[in-house]
Amino acid sequence: MTAPAPTSTSPTARHLWRRARGLLLAAALISVTALALAALRSGEENGSLDPRSSAPYGSKAVSRLLSEHGVRTKVLTNPAQLRTAVGPDTTLVVPFPDSLPDDRRTSLRAATRKSGRTLLLAPNPRTTAALTHGIRTAAPVHTNPTPPACDLPAAHRAGDADLGGFRYTTDAEDADSCYLRDGKATLLRVPRSSPADPNPTDPNPTGPRPAGDTVLVGSPDPLYNKHLDEHGNASLTLQLLGAHSKLLWYLPEPTSAGPAPSEERSFLDLLPSGWSWAALQLAVAAAFAALWRARRLGPLVTERLPVHVPAAEATEGRARLYRRANARGHAADALRSATRARLAPRIGVPVAQAHRSESLIPALADQAANGHSSDTDGARAESAALRFLLFGLPPRDDAALIALADDLDRLERRFLDHTSPDTPPTDKDVRS
Structure with missing residues (x-):
């Protein structure tokens, strides 16, 4: 005798899978895409003139090339690190000197007395006066390929480079004024032994001082990833930053004072910025998926059954x-x-x-x-x-x-x- 067909209406696992597989696949694709974007964003850091950033306006390419030539790059984020890290065998790069408050400018100027080279990128007149002595700043000009027009070996070997921005002049006789625009230098090198940069805090001003120099560059374009392979930008950048075995990249935190070591930080403060953007994108995608799959209410429609169902x-x-x-x-x-x-x-x-x-x-x-x-x-x-x-x-x-x-x-x-x-x-x- 044939067993009666089951009349249970409970959904089976196969039925549930067939109904939900489309939504699960879409959710998986959205999650993978969001995680990939977050990983890429967190790896880039999206920072302008940041040696860890591979974005067009980052400087990761410069750091990579310098590492291939034995120059190790270290990012400094706290003014206290300047006192211990800066030395005669280091090159100190300050990408945003105009954003430093007065107390940090004082700390920076004291630290630059000990560095082998200090490179200031596009300082304005007020910053130039605070960090150097005897250097005048002229109005900025457009950045264009400019010939070196000086005897500085690094500029002479690099040739034309994308320079412009602020222009600088000095009365120091041993200074190198390069890449002139209207008779004023867009790259100025001043040796520390020059009277243009005395040390007012030195207790023995007549004694010997460590050798070194300060370089002012009117435009940061040669350091950008997107411009590094143009003209002589790469050659000029590598020679200016690779003068010593250690390169210190000063990117202080935006607050006026660094956080105390014992300060408690929340979990969200520890997440990279890319993850927050990924979470937002995932939430938007989930909202669209919910709207797509939501039950659509409408008038009831009479439908004839395709088969006869026993009462x-x-x-x-x-x-x-x-x-x-x-x-x-x-x-x-x-x-x-x-x-x-x-x-x-x-x-x-x-x-x-x-x-x-x-x-x-x-x-x-x-x-x-x-x-x-x-x-x-x-x-x-x-x-x-x-x-x-x-x-x-x-x-x-x-x-x-x-x-x-x-x-x-x-x-x-x-x-x-x-x-x-x-x-x-x-x-x-x-x-x-």
């Missing part, structure tokens, strides 16, 4: 849905509505009025009495019992729902099975 299976499926949703009220309404629709034609009530208690209940009570006289109180109790059975409150639990179904079934049998109506329904027959 037992349809009933069981509907019952499972009601049970899963704990919709005992809806189930009771369905049972009562079906009973009223079947009883109304039997007792002569139009189908259009089958669901109106004022039309159905009196007719049922009269049919049950079948013309026999009865006391008024009994008739009222009978009508109340019928009204509660057919139009009452939803059942409290599953047991009450089952009892309601049994009572409705007994009521139908009294009128639909042509049973004798001599005996009116009792309270037991119409209990809720």
Whole structure:
């Protein structure tokens, strides 16, 4: 004997996978893309003139080339590091000297007394006066390929380079004024032994001072990744920054004072900036995916089933849905509505009025009495019992729902099975 086909409507694992695989695949692609973007952004640091940044305006290419020639680059972010890291065998690069507050400029000037070379990128007149002595700053000009026009070996070997920006002049006789624009240097080298850069804090100004120099460059364009391979930019940059075995890149934090070592930092402060952008992109992508997959509410449409579904299976499926949703009220309404629709034609009530208690209940009570006289109180109790059975409150639990179904079934049998109506329904027959 063939076993009956199962009637369970519970979704299987295969069904769930087929429904969710598209959304899972889209979520996986979005996650991988967001993580890749975050990794790339966090690796670049997106910092202008940052030796760790591979962005067009970063300087990672310079750092890579210098490392191939034995020059080690170290990024300094705290003014306290200047006092211990700077020495005669180091080159100190200051990419943004104009952004330094007065206290940091004082610390920087004191540290540059000990460096082998200090390179200041595009300092304005106020910064130039604070960090050097005897150097005048002229208005900036456009950056263009410019010939060296000086005897400085580094400039002579590099040839034309992209220079411009601020221009500098000095009265020092041993200074090198290169890449002139309108007679003023866009690259000025001043040896430390020159009177143009005395040391006012030196307790013995007449004694020997360590050899070194200060270089002012009017435009940072030769150090950018995007311009390094143009003209003589790479040669000039490598010679200026590779004069010593150690290169110190001073990128102080934007606050006026560095954080204390014991200062507590939150988890978000420790995350790279790229990860926050990736989280934002992922949230936007998730919102679009939710809108794409959201249930679209619209008018109900009648659809013919492609196959014939047995009534037992349809009933069981509907019952499972009601049970899963704990919709005992809806189930009771369905049972009562079906009973009223079947009883109304039997007792002569139009189908259009089958669901109106004022039309159905009196007719049922009269049919049950079948013309026999009865006391008024009994008739009222009978009508109340019928009204509660057919139009009452939803059942409290599953047991009450089952009892309601049994009572409705007994009521139908009294009128639909042509049973004798001599005996009116009792309270037991119409209990809720």
